[in-house]
């Protein structure tokens with residue numbers, strides 16, 4: 001039984017910042033979803049804003065002190081018509097990156113649980 005919060009087990013502010021960089025880069029290299037993300041390379045300011053929101057989302061959702069000021073999940077993904085295969089591809093990327101960063105299996109499972117709980121707010125909204 002561990003007493004560290006999910007935020008701490010993800011490496012806190014620095015760990016989460018590194019995770020977000022790699023997750024976005026991995027999405028951009030994943031043929032199943034890269035078309036959704038590659039256009040952001042042409043708009044670095046917007047990309048930085050989204051990365052900031054992703055960091056705050058992960059931090060506040062895992063027990064960290066940061067406040068999430070981005071849009072709600074349905075608002076952020078509305079009109080993208082994200083399907084199940086794309087959703088699974090994104091979740092696979094996240095779990096791969098957590099693994100590459102040495103995050104333990106129990107913690108990865110917790111993140112998977114949170115990702116699944118958000119599915120209905122992100123797919124086909």
Ligand code: HEM
Nearest residue numbers: 033036050053054057070071076082086087090115118122
């Ligand atoms: C575990 C599932 C997911 C989570 C937790 C998640 C979370 C987020 C968050 C927090 C933002 C920032 C919102 C903002 O800036 O206001 C965002 C933006 C975005 N997400 Fe997701 N997302 C997920 C799945 C997906 C999937 C499957 C796709 C497409 C394949 C996707 C595509 C995007 C795009 C393109 C943006 C940028 C929107 C913009 O232009 O500002 N997301 N996501």
